[in-house]
Amino acid sequence: MQRIFRLAVEGHSPYKIGRLLKADCILTPRAYLAEQHQRYLKVVNTKYPYDWGATTVKVILQNKVHLGHMVSHKTTKPSFKRKETVTVPEEEWIEVLHTHEPLIDEETFALAQKVIRVKKRPTKEGKHQIFAGLLKCSTCGQGLSFARGGSSKTAGGKGGRGSFACNQSRTRGKAYCSFHYISYMDIYEIVLADIQRHAWIAREQESTFVEMVATMSQSQQKKQWGTAIKERDKLVRRGSELQTIQRKLYEDNALGKITDEQYVALSRDFTVEQAQLKERLKLLEEQLQQAESKRENTTRFLELVREYTDMKELTKPILNELIDKVVVYDAEKVDGKRIQRIDIYYRFVGLIS
Incomplete structure (x- = not known):
């Protein structure tokens, strides 16, 4: 096993x-x-x-x-x-x-x-794309799909000329989403350099790194925590209201104020809403628990990333162990130069600016 x-x-x-x-x-x-x-x-x-x-x-x-x-x-x-x-x-x-x-x-x-959870389509050589399931479009949230370019022997590897683009834009057209194009080489070098940088800081300046991540987490948590608490309280109140409504429906049906058909139809709608409330509350509780354990997660991330200080190349296991997702934005022209924003969300600590 x-x-x-x-x-x-x-x-x-x-x-x-x-x-x-x-x-x-x-x-x-x-x-x-x-x-x-x-x-x-x-x-x-x-x-x-x-x-x-x-x-x-x-x-x-x-x-x-x-x-x-x-x-x-x-x-x-x-x-x-x-x-x-x-x-x-x-x-x-x-x-x-x-x-x-x-x-x-x-x-x-x-x-x-x-x-x-990630569907993998191997190349003709039987290899899997190392970024499969990790790259996300900043606009629609869908994954970025890979397209070959250049030699078939190198397109999927570090030296290849393949590229990524929003899957929705690629399959349905630019009316649904913009392209979010980025080359394999660019995303490879960006992610590699970012991991190496954080690994070096974690080893050489641990206290600075912990303080930086903690400060960022606190500012993110305040907003996320407040929003989650408000939504949770609202859902709990709505849940109580639904229970009251269903009891009243049952009484009205028993007293003949509404027909059996009306009771079944209304009760079904409220039951569906209760199930949706329950699922959403479960997700909110998980978010709140994650926020509470943020400090502990920083320590776990430090232990992980320190192992990769001398890393020279990316592999699928390294990416799976360190990164949750990489959000790719559309490129822009600034002073005649192509600028593109990439947000890397690490496991345990999220986005590190």
């Missing part, structure tokens, strides 16, 4: 991980249980015991049991009279934390989720 997570953190897709496990003759979970404990004997294909599927790998990577937690109520039966089961929404799962010894730490698990 640990190898599967390590391969994911290195940037391999579930499909690629499955191919690597098959090449090393690693038994699939069911084949292992059949061999060791005589289970699933009727369903295991004994001719292909190493035939890992991408879905199997993805399920393993998403399973929180490897963190030491137990998760249940993922499926349910609508009725005891029916055999089929239905999937339960994730927010309704029952999770019990720290029930056993974890196989994977929280950070590795989070990195693996980040990697497998």
Whole structure:
């Protein structure tokens, strides 16, 4: 299991991980249980015991049991009279934390989720674009897609002449979004230099770096914290109002003031709104918790970035470990020169000006 997570953190897709496990003759979970404990004997294909599927790998990577937690109520039966089961929404799962010894730490698990969410299209040489899933358009928020240029042997690598542009603009036209063009070489050199600079400061001027990040975080937090608190309070009030409304609807229906059809229609609308409120409140609580742990995150980022002081080139694992996203703005002409803003959001600390 640990190898599967390590391969994911290195940037391999579930499909690629499955191919690597098959090449090393690693038994699939069911084949292992059949061999060791005589289970699933009727369903295991004994001719292909190493035939890992991408879905199997993805399920393993998403399973929180490897963190030491137990998760249940993922499926349910609508009725005891029916055999089929239905999937339960994730927010309704029952999770019990720290029930056993974890196989994977929280950070590795989070990195693996980040990697497998990104759809990867390999080049003809079988390599993956190292910026896949990281570059975002500043205008519409969609990803930037890669286009080849020059030699096919070098277009995807450091020396290539490929480029990135807003995927929406590229596929639907400039009426939907502007191009946000940037060459592979430019974004590569910018990100590399930025990581090297922060790594040097973190090692040589740690106290200055911590103070700088803390000051920036405080100013960002004040605005984010205040906005989140106001929205949370508003949603809580609305949630209470909906409960009152639904009780009143039930009474009106019981007293014959509204028909059954009216009750069902209105109740359905309010139930949908309650579900949306619940989901939004969950996201707000997560934002507030993240803000509270900002100082601790600065320390974690310092520990990470210091390892890359002498880094000479970028790799997919390095980018996944250090960066959440890179926002690319449209280029502008200033005094006859092409100027382009790039915002790099680092893991744990966000944007460092």
